[in-house]
Amino acid sequence: MAVSDTERSPTRRRQPSNAKSIVGLTGPAYLWLIVTILLPLAAMLYFSFLSDVPLPGRDWQVTLSNYAAFFQEDFYRTLMLRSLRLGFEVALWCFLIGFPCAYVLAKTIKGRWREALFLMVIIPFWSNALIRVFSWTMVLRGNGMLERLLDWLIPGFGSLNLMFTYEAVVIGLVHSYLPYMILTCYISLSTIDDDLIDAARSMGAGRLTVLRRIILPLSMPGIVAGAVLIFVPVIGSFMEPRILGGREGTFLGTVIEDQFTSVFNWPLGAALSFILLACVLIIFAIFQPILRRAS
Amino acid sequence: MASVTVSHVNKSFGEFRALDDVSIEFADGGFYALLGPSGSGKTTLLRQIAGFSFPDSGEILIGGEAVESLPVEKRNIGMMFQNYALFPNMSVFDNVAFGLMVRSTPRHEIKARVGEALELVRLSGYDERKPHQLSGGQRQRVALARAIVFRPRVLLLDEPLSALDKALRLGMQVELKRIQREVGITTIFVTHDQEEALTLSDKVGVLKDGKLLQEGPPRELYERPATAFAATFLGDANLFEGHVEEGELALSDGTRLRATAPLAGVGKATCAVRPEKMAIAEKGEPLRADHNHLEAELQEIIFAGNSLSYLLRRGDIHLRVFAQNRATAELQPGQRVRLTWRVADTIPVEA
Numbered sequence: 255m256a257v258s259d260t261e262r263s264p265t266r267r268r269q270p271s272n273a274k275s276i277v278g279l280t281g282p283a284y285l286w287l288i289v290t291i292l293l294p295l296a297a298m299l300y301f302s303f304l305s306d307v308p309l310p311g312r313d314w315q316v317t318l319s320n321y322a323a324f325f326q327e328d329f330y331r332t333l334m335l336r337s338l339r340l341g342f343e344v345a346l347w348c349f350l351i352g353f354p355c356a357y358v359l360a361k362t363i364k365g366r367w368r369e370a371l372f373l374m375v376i377i378p379f380w381s382n383a384l385i386r387v388f389s390w391t392m393v394l395r396g397n398g399m400l401e402r403l404l405d406w407l408i409p410g411f412g413s414l415n416l417m418f419t420y421e422a423v424v425i426g427l428v429h430s431y432l433p434y435m436i437l438t439c440y441i442s443l444s445t446i447d448d449d450l451i452d453a454a455r456s457m458g459a460g461r462l463t464v465l466r467r468i469i470l471p472l473s474m475p476g477i478v479a480g481a482v483l484i485f486v487p488v489i490g491s492f493m494e495p496r497i498l499g500g501r502e503g504t505f506l507g508t509v510i511e512d513q514f515t516s517v518f519n520w521p522l523g524a525a526l527s528f529i530l531l532a533c534v535l536i537i538f539a540i541f542q543p544i545l546r547r548a549s
Numbered sequence: 550m551a552s553v554t555v556s557h558v559n560k561s562f563g564e565f566r567a568l569d570d571v572s573i574e575f576a577d578g579g580f581y582a583l584l585g586p587s588g589s590g591k592t593t594l595l596r597q598i599a600g601f602s603f604p605d606s607g608e609i610l611i612g613g614e615a616v617e618s619l620p621v622e623k624r625n626i627g628m629m630f631q632n633y634a635l636f637p638n639m640s641v642f643d644n645v646a647f648g649l650m651v652r653s654t655p656r657h658e659i660k661a662r663v664g665e666a667l668e669l670v671r672l673s674g675y676d677e678r679k680p681h682q683l684s685g686g687q688r689q690r691v692a693l694a695r696a697i698v699f700r701p702r703v704l705l706l707d708e709p710l711s712a713l714d715k716a717l718r719l720g721m722q723v724e725l726k727r728i729q730r731e732v733g734i735t736t737i738f739v740t741h742d743q744e745e746a747l748t749l750s751d752k753v754g755v756l757k758d759g760k761l762l763q764e765g766p767p768r769e770l771y772e773r774p775a776t777a778f779a780a781t782f783l784g785d786a787n788l789f790e791g792h793v794e795e796g797e798l799a800l801s802d803g804t805r806l807r808a809t810a811p812l813a814g815v816g817k818a819t820c821a822v823r824p825e826k827m828a829i830a831e832k833g834e835p836l837r838a839d840h841n842h843l844e845a846e847l848q849e850i851i852f853a854g855n856s857l858s859y860l861l862r863r864g865d866i867h868l869r870v871f872a873q874n875r876a877t878a879e880l881q882p883g884q885r886v887r888l889t890w891r892v893a894d895t896i897p898v899e900a
Contacts, residue, residue, distance in 0.1 A: 472637070
């Protein structure tokens with residue numbers, strides 16, 4: 255017994271220190287996440303089951319009515335569908351615009367030009383989001399920069415009436431989230447060996463076949479990652495819809511924001527947020543097999 | 550199947566002349582090796598023939614048809630890449646079927662021909678595997694099956710064996726040769742490995758700095774290199790530099806060497822002798838009239854099991870001699886020995 259104890263002791267001594275270093279290295283990050291995300295979220299989840307904000311002088315009790323409201327009133331479901339549609343459309347436009355750009359950056363342009371073009375993709379990211387959205391109002395509003403430009407190019411072009419429309423919201427959101435799609439697609443495209451494209455061509459494949467059979471399937475992880483990164487924040491977005499959409503810009507995100515900032519109905523806002531979260535999770539659960547195959 | 554003709558092809562990348570007026574005839578059904586060090590233009594030449602890039606000037610004919618302005622997908626060539634370039638998202642079957650699929654071949658025919666191709670490379674039953682489930686040698690076979698399944702006119706191989714370890718490489722050389730003979734397809738392959746070039750091909754072209762230095766059957770190229778570069782790149786060679794005196798090569802110390810034929814002209818000249826053609830003369834061995842003789846100091850003996858390498862020095866000339874391991878005389882480093890080799894093995898080369 256004594257012998258086996260001494261034999262085992264070195265491995266025994268190593269294990270606790272291993273665990274210690276794991277705790278030491280990951281601890282701060284998880285502690286931070288618990289304090290800043292998990293605790294507030296738990297509090298919100300609790301709020302969502304209350305009838306009023308739990309402040310002194312307020313009358314409140316535990317209830318399911320906030321969740322029931324979503325299922326009873328068509329208004330919220332319509333909003334949910336509108337938000338999902340917005341998320342889907344923005345992700346689609348980001349893909350249609352971002353993928354070709356990412357392809358050229360990853361496969362055609364080399365060296366310094368690539369860096370410069372990358373910077374042009376990323377620089378808008380560094381400016382304040384609010385400023386970016388307001389600058390869009392100057393471009394899109396009636397007699398704004400876009401209409402004047404078009405009028406100058408095609409005299410008598412007339413008015414587009416873009417400001418305060420659904421399209422304006424899409425334009426603003428695509429602008430805000432395009433870099434995500436370009437970056438994720440760029441990363442997965444640049445891992446595709448150029449020889450694969452050459453090989454496909456040597457076997458007689460034209461450009462479209464190469465794109466469809468080789469490039470798109472192999473860059474699917476990046477496309478999916480980009481779409482997820484865009485879809486999730488867009489369906490909860492409120493700033494772009496509010497500023498660019500005006501009265502047309504009512505989505506679930508703006509309604510939730512209203513509950514917190516102007517109506518001061520935190521419980522309803524919290525309940526709607528969790529329903530939105532549930533919706534996202536359900537969508538991902540449904541698409542799980544496709545997502546897994548893609549990555 | 551078709552012959553390939555490259556005539557007066559030039560290609561520059563900026564200031565760099567990758568191909569300098571290259572003309573080669575690749576015979577129908579032949580196995581041609583393009584041999585050269587990196588930067589010699591061999592891969593550039595292969596890519597011009599494939600159609601990945603286009604020559605600045607010159608002509609490329611495949612089966613008598615000018616193709617220099619056709620892109621690769623219209624040339625009907627099969628190509629095998631150095632890293633195999635198998636599509637990681639497709640099974641072995643789909644990889645091999647790709648070339649047939651893009652040609653809109655009927656499904657049952659695809660099935661039959663992929664089966665045949667996999668049988669040819671001895672990979673039947675691997676249809677459903679993904680490339681990452683295969684070993685290096687198996688991937689190589691898939692790449693080969695994929696390149697020939699749609700019956701291209703020419704098979705192009707870009708350093709096809711360099712990613713394999715030595716034992717596998719030797720096995721694949723035999724396989725490649727067998728398959729090429731069975732299919733009978735005109736094959737052009739690029740390599741920097743001289744042994745591979747000599748073993749596989751029935752014709753070798755040596756490239757350097759974008760120029761075709763010499764071409765010919767492996768044996769001829771090895772036995773009669775035209776330049777010092779060809780002599781040293783294709784196998785090992787001892788080079789003797791001197792000047793011509795009465796048709797003989799006079800070394801700087803005055804020693805005369807005779808070459809295969811009396812040297813023409815005057816001035817400087819170089820001769821090459823293969824290390825295995827030289828021998829260390831035994832004591833008391835008579836001087837033979839049809840041999841060259843040279844005294845040198847033995848510096849080192851490298852033992853490699855079945856063979857030996859002797860490193861020798863004479864003045865500032867360093868020499869190598871290869872011998873089978875059956876020497877009876879005990880030689881010691883530092884000893885002075887007499888080297889002897891046939892006059893017929895002393896090849897005049899361009900410096």
